[in-house]
Amino acid sequence: MADIAARGPTATVGDSRSSLHKLMQRKSTIAFLMALPLILLVLILVAYPAGYAVYLATLNKGMTRFVGFGNFEFLFGRETFWMVVYQSCLFAITAVIFKAIIGFVVAHFVHNIPSKGQRKWRGMLLVPWVIPPAMSTLAWLWLFDPSYSAINWILAHLGIAAVPWTGEADWARFSVILVNVWIGSPFFMIMYLAALKSVPDQLYEAASIDGATWWQRIWYVTLPMMRNIIAITALFSLIVTFANFDIVRVLTAGGPLNSTHIFGTWAFRVGIESGDIPLGASVSLFMVPILAVAATFILRDITKRGSEV
Amino acid sequence: MAQVTLRKIVKKYDEVLAVRGIDLDIVDKEFLVLVGPSGCGKSTTLRMIAGLEEISGGDIAIGGHVVNDVPPKDRDIAMVFQNYALYPHMNVYENMSFGLKLKKTPKDEIDKRVKQAAGILDITELLDRKPKQLSGGQRQRVAMGRAIVRDPKVFLFDEPLSNLDAKLRVQMRTEIKKVHQKVRTTTVYVTHDQIEAMTLADRVVVMNAGLIEQVGTPNDLYHSPATKFVAGFIGSPAMNFIPCQLEQAAGALRVRLSDKLSFPVPSDRTARYASHAGKANLVLGLRPEHIAETRPHTEANQHDFDMMIDVDEPMGMETLIYFTIGRTDICGRVNPNAGAASGKEMKLRADLSNMHLIDDGTGKVL
CATH class of the missing domain: 3.40.50.300 (P-loop containing nucleotide triphosphate hydrolases)
Structure with missing residues (x-):
């Protein structure tokens, strides 16, 4: 670009045109130009906001004064903050474990359906994952309604007292995790199903001839063969679940008494709803080191996997 | 065990x-x-x-x-x-x-x-x-x-x-x-x-x-x-199957492969084959190694005939030759020094003591 702008009406026109031509022909230049739209997108939507968040986190509430680590010091002293840390970890880890287990079991069932009917089931089982979470969570919110919901109605008919699904701290934690598991399991299912399909049938046949029971076949053949996919899916999901916002926001909005807040929702509560944007930025920045560790593991695993093949 | x-x-x-x-x-x-x-x-x-x-x-x-x-x-x-x-x-x-x-x-x-x-x-x-x-x-x-x-x-x-x-x-x-x-x-x-x-x-x-x-x-x-299936499946190159007629003449049987070419059936087989004389759908099965170049000594049931060689395939230890009777391609195995060459007439010898007579209708070897 600069080349063209700098070009004057002189005898060097031909030269600069050909050097521009050469530059355009270089593979690296072409590659850079083709990646440019994405690079710009990342810069505008990721790098700039991230840098801005770091800057914001160093300001006072009125955003008039630089306070350094003041916001962080304040957070460390707050009981709610440590509850959010605990709740975020509990939420992410529990949800991922259950998503993985359910996904694995369901993938096995689907894998054993004859291929004719399998597509139908695969499609239906993917539905929770495909519906926008905010909408499906809204449906869950209605199901969890203490007095008028279908779930409590059925429980009442069974003679069980109404459950305060979103009204009591532990039940509310259970509910947000349940909804997250419901939405996220299909992703695990589809990943594990793909992994299962890549295990050659002959290995199972060899194992059953070697004397393995179905459980031993899973333990000694399926799991080791799926190890990489299991690890990558779990870590990936851990990051996404940790950074969740919509489910908690719609279902409990962090309540009751902040007991279900996770980083995303609490940052929103503190920053937007309570008007302390620098403090909200500081809260959200806490996700970075935790997620960075998980991301490092993922990337390491992928490169390791790549070199194995 | x-x-x-x-x-x-x-x-x-x-x-x-x-x-x-x-x-x-x-x-x-x-x-x-x-x-x-x-x-x-x-x-x-x-x-x-x-x-x-x-x-x-x-x-x-x-x-x-x-x-x-x-x-x-x-x-x-x-x-x-x-x-x-x-x-x-x-x-x-x-x-x-x-x-x-x-x-x-x-x-x-x-x-x-x-x-x-x-x-x-x-x-x-x-x-x-x-x-x-x-x-x-x-x-x-x-x-x-x-x-x-x-x-x-x-x-x-x-x-x-x-x-x-x-x-x-x-x-x-x-x-x-x-x-x-x-x-x-x-x-x-x-x-x-x-x-x-x-x-x-x-x-x-x-x-x-x-x-x-x-x-x-x-x-x-x-x-x-x-059966014909086993005969054709076992052995390489595979057994030749030549459509034929079984003729009864003067108390002896002959397998006729073409107007010009027919061989007498080995005497120890006449009783076995006699009832099939004149039947349709008969096939003569003869392995390539039982079609070779002619040699000075003739044993019982070996019969010489002249044939135009279509293709010769030297294998080193032997040469495979291909020729046609009627519309059937036939393979034989000759000594590499027997002078087999594509497009050349050659005197060959069929060893009928190893023949098989097959009913093509049932696929059974008779």
């Missing part, structure tokens, strides 16, 4: 009959080869013996016990698969010891047996390698080692050599035979390669379209095939 008995075994896939009621007795310590073209039901039969396929009808007994409803893990068999089916995440030692480990065999016993099997197969130095680091032939040995270590009642081989290159295949063939001579376990071996079948087997079972065509020793099948 055990005999295997198949009684009226049927396998049905939806509406298709893959195996259509076969009976087979496999003797203890025998090396039995199931051979046939693809889709003939040989692999299905093997997999039913293994218990990997349910049987739709009939009984399978191993060592005298009916195992129809016994799962593979309780049949005490070992199987070598076409793609070896080694566990990729385990090293050779773990692959070989897996079955024993599941049976909770004591560690030192496992160690002893793995080392012993590795010794037999000459893979001792590969024990801590992963399957990925092995060549095709080495993987094949490991797959066999995994079977040997188990010391099962029956070995099952499912086309174990078809993923190897030609040279290695010949080498491993000998290897398998050697191993069987050492280990002496009842073995059922499936292949589509008739040379593999002939070289390995104590007895060969030729299968076609879900049925057994013939059971016999390799020499039986070669010299006295029961």
